[in-house]
Amino acid sequence: MSWRLIIEIAQALMLARVKQTLIAAIGVTFSITMFVALLGFMNGLNSLLDGLILNRTPHVRFYNQIKPNPNQPIDQIIDLESNLNVIRSIKPSNSRLAIYNSESIIKSLQEDSRVKGISSKVSAQVFYNVGTIDLTGMVNGIDPEKETELFFFDDYVTTGSPLDLNQSNSIILGKGVADRILADIGDVIQVTTAQGNQLRLKVVGYYQSGLAEFDNVNSFASISTVQKMLGESNSYLTDIQVKLWDFNGAPAFANDYRDIFGIEADDIQTVNAQFETGSSIRSLISYAVGITLLVVSGFGIYNILNMMIYEKLDTIAILKAIGFNSSDVKRIFISIALTIGILGGAVGLILGYLTCLGIDQVPFETEALPTVKTFPVDYNPKYYSIGGIFSVITTYLAGYFPARKASSVDPVDIIRGK
Amino acid sequence: MTITKPVLEARNIDKFFYNPSKIQVLREVSFVINRGEFVSVVGKSGCGKSTLLYILSTMDTDYDGELLIDEESISGKPQNQLAKLRNEKIGFVFQFHYLLNEFSVLENVLIPGLKLGKYSREELEHRAMEKLKLFDMEEHALKKANQLSGGQKQRVAIARALINDPLIIMGDEPTGNLDKKNSDIVFSIFKELAQEFHQTMLIVTHDPEFAQGTDRIIEMEDGKVIRQ
Numbered sequence: 001m002s003w004r005l006i007i008e009i010a011q012a013l014m015l016a017r018v019k020q021t022l023i024a025a026i027g028v029t030f031s032i033t034m035f036v037a038l039l040g041f042m043n044g045l046n047s048l049l050d051g052l053i054l055n056r057t058p059h060v061r062f063y064n065q066i067k068p069n070p071n072q073p074i075d076q077i078i079d080l081e082s083n084l085n086v087i088r089s090i091k092p093s094n095s096r097l098a099i100y101n102s103e104s105i106i107k108s109l110q111e112d113s114r115v116k117g118i119s120s121k122v123s124a125q126v127f128y129n130v131g132t133i134d135l136t137g138m139v140n141g142i143d144p145e146k147e148t149e150l151f152f153f154d155d156y157v158t159t160g161s162p163l164d165l166n167q168s169n170s171i172i173l174g175k176g177v178a179d180r181i182l183a184d185i186g187d188v189i190q191v192t193t194a195q196g197n198q199l200r201l202k203v204v205g206y207y208q209s210g211l212a213e214f215d216n217v218n219s220f221a222s223i224s225t226v227q228k229m230l231g232e233s234n235s236y237l238t239d240i241q242v243k244l245w246d247f248n249g250a251p252a253f254a255n256d257y258r259d260i261f262g263i264e265a266d267d268i269q270t271v272n273a274q275f276e277t278g279s280s281i282r283s284l285i286s287y288a289v290g291i292t293l294l295v296v297s298g299f300g301i302y303n304i305l306n307m308m309i310y311e312k313l314d315t316i317a318i319l320k321a322i323g324f325n326s327s328d329v330k331r332i333f334i335s336i337a338l339t340i341g342i343l344g345g346a347v348g349l350i351l352g353y354l355t356c357l358g359i360d361q362v363p364f365e366t367e368a369l370p371t372v373k374t375f376p377v378d379y380n381p382k383y384y385s386i387g388g389i390f391s392v393i394t395t396y397l398a399g400y401f402p403a404r405k406a407s408s409v410d411p412v413d414i415i416r417g418k
Numbered sequence: 419m420t421i422t423k424p425v426l427e428a429r430n431i432d433k434f435f436y437n438p439s440k441i442q443v444l445r446e447v448s449f450v451i452n453r454g455e456f457v458s459v460v461g462k463s464g465c466g467k468s469t470l471l472y473i474l475s476t477m478d479t480d481y482d483g484e485l486l487i488d489e490e491s492i493s494g495k496p497q498n499q500l501a502k503l504r505n506e507k508i509g510f511v512f513q514f515h516y517l518l519n520e521f522s523v524l525e526n527v528l529i530p531g532l533k534l535g536k537y538s539r540e541e542l543e544h545r546a547m548e549k550l551k552l553f554d555m556e557e558h559a560l561k562k563a564n565q566l567s568g569g570q571k572q573r574v575a576i577a578r579a580l581i582n583d584p585l586i587i588m589g590d591e592p593t594g595n596l597d598k599k600n601s602d603i604v605f606s607i608f609k610e611l612a613q614e615f616h617q618t619m620l621i622v623t624h625d626p627e628f629a630q631g632t633d634r635i636i637e638m639e640d641g642k643v644i645r646q
Binding site for chain 2: 002004005008009012013015016315318319320321322323324325326327328410411412415416
């Protein structure tokens with residue numbers, strides 16, 4: 001049986017009831033538009049909020065922690081099976097904050113296929129000297145290119161450019177710090193490290209993350225500037241930050257390397273578990289609303305097709321009398337439903353995209369989010385394909401039952417009934 | 419010409435209606451229609467002639483007895499095969515249900531042909547135009563079906579019944595809803611089909627004039643064939 005004839009008949013039936021068909025299609029269009037716009041907007045917000053923390057957080061962070069040595073000398077000497085040792089007042093050993101053998105660690109991390117990128121960091125506790133007052137703070141020595149590539153550092157530099165850090169003795173101040181020490185771009189400020197080294201640094205930019213607590217303390221300089229400030233060699237690194245291809249593999253990755261390198265490894269899930277929960281619940285709600293819209297439009301199609309079948313009983317009877325079997329009739333009505341679904345859905349996807357573009361233009365300025373000027377929208381094609389697939393599935397189901405009813409019409413009943 | 423070859427044969431067909439109570443509408447109806455015969459079925463209203471026609475047309479399968487079309491028993495065959503058989507071997511002309519209003523006249527004639535799929539679309543269009551010409555309907559070919567008068571619709575319906583060169587044409591009071599002039603035209607078309615094309619036809623009618631013009635009359639009363 002040729003589909004061409006089926007489709008031709010379906011088309012003629014739809015054209016005979018253009019208005020009803022259009023209304024059904026508009027129902028689908030509206031729900032797909034809303035579905036796409038809602039998910040795009042919701043997930044845009046989600047990723048913005050998550051990004052506040054998650055973008056800047058390394059998936060796995062390696063560092064040394066100052067803590068008492070777990071292998072105390074006395075344990076080596078006495079037999080713990082039959083003896084008990086009591087040591088009072090154990091102090092942390094004179095270990096460094098720096099990571100031992102950082103070069104070879106970085107090298108082996110780079111060889112791991114799970115790793116997307118590595119950025120190392122030197123953190124230094126400092127005092128910002130303002131006249132006679134010292135403000136405590138932290139200067140992070142970073143590689144500006146790597147930091148921008150992996151952690152979107154440039155998004156948070158509100159004035160100046162991250163690349164200005166490549167000049168020696170320059171610093172990007174946290175906005176809170178800058179406000180407190182009244183430092184403008186181009187000013188030279190003085191910092192003193194915990195070890196007592198003093199260094200004069202030129203302010204080349206401001207950094208604003210949106211988390212005031214963080215911005216009040218932290219500033220950024222290049223790795224070599226901080227190493228110089230601390231009087232350390234250029235192999236001195238306090239943190240190795242790793243970004244993975246698969247964010248979910250972080251705990252396993254941290255476990256793998258924690259023991260090999262004998263250093264601390266924190267993964268993002270452990271550190272920021274609550275963000276995951278929040279975003280997944282928000283997406284769940286938007287999917288639920290979107291799918292409800294689609295189901296409602298499915299009922300619209302169901303009603304309209306049922307009505308169409310009632311009006312077209314004569315046509316169905318004639319078709320059956322001249323040799324169309326039940327499945328042909330079923331196919332005709334399912335084709336009508338699918339045409340409504342596919343056309344309505346396609347227009348809906350386009351309108352949904354346009355709505356997203358519109359939302360993207362709505363101004364949205366907030367103190368906490370310096371880089372955001374308009375509402376965030378996620379254009380992930382995933383939502384478009386889910387919307388498209390769902391529109392086809394719901395219209396198919398909405399068409400299936402009326403079509404089955406049409407296919408079971410007994411032509412004799414109709415012809416005799418006149 | 420093998421006049422004696424049976425096209426349609428009914429053997430002891432019984433039919434009951436169960437609603438509201440069990441009533442027998444057809445009693446042991448048996449007859450044979452041979453190739454080329456122009457047969458009319460007459461009888462009073464309610465004698466079961468239309469019911470018989472629906473059974474003969476394979477649309478109603480709820481009966482006892484045996485029905486043979488083209489010397490093949492079709493009783494108890496699945497619906498899909500019956501639909502195919504209707505498409506290929508039977509042409510219908512109804513009293514009220516003429517055409518599909520959503521389509522043009524030409525498309526209405528084409529659809530059973532397209533469904534059968536024996537000829538290409540171009541070939542079928544050519545054939546459809548031929549049939550329409552036969553009934554002087556070719557100038558209306560591109561009109562929508564609902565723009566025609568009753569008589570014109572019925573002529574198109576006959577053209578549609580002919581498109582697949584059916585074994586037999588069945589008509590359910592094809593002139594019943596037409597005025598005198600139009601029913602004369604339709605009758606003359608049937609007559610022409612019988613004489614010139616030797617088309618086998620079985621027409622249910624209550625119009626005695628129509629019946630007189632046919633080769634053979636089957637008369638029914640109370641569900642029984644009383645004369646054939």
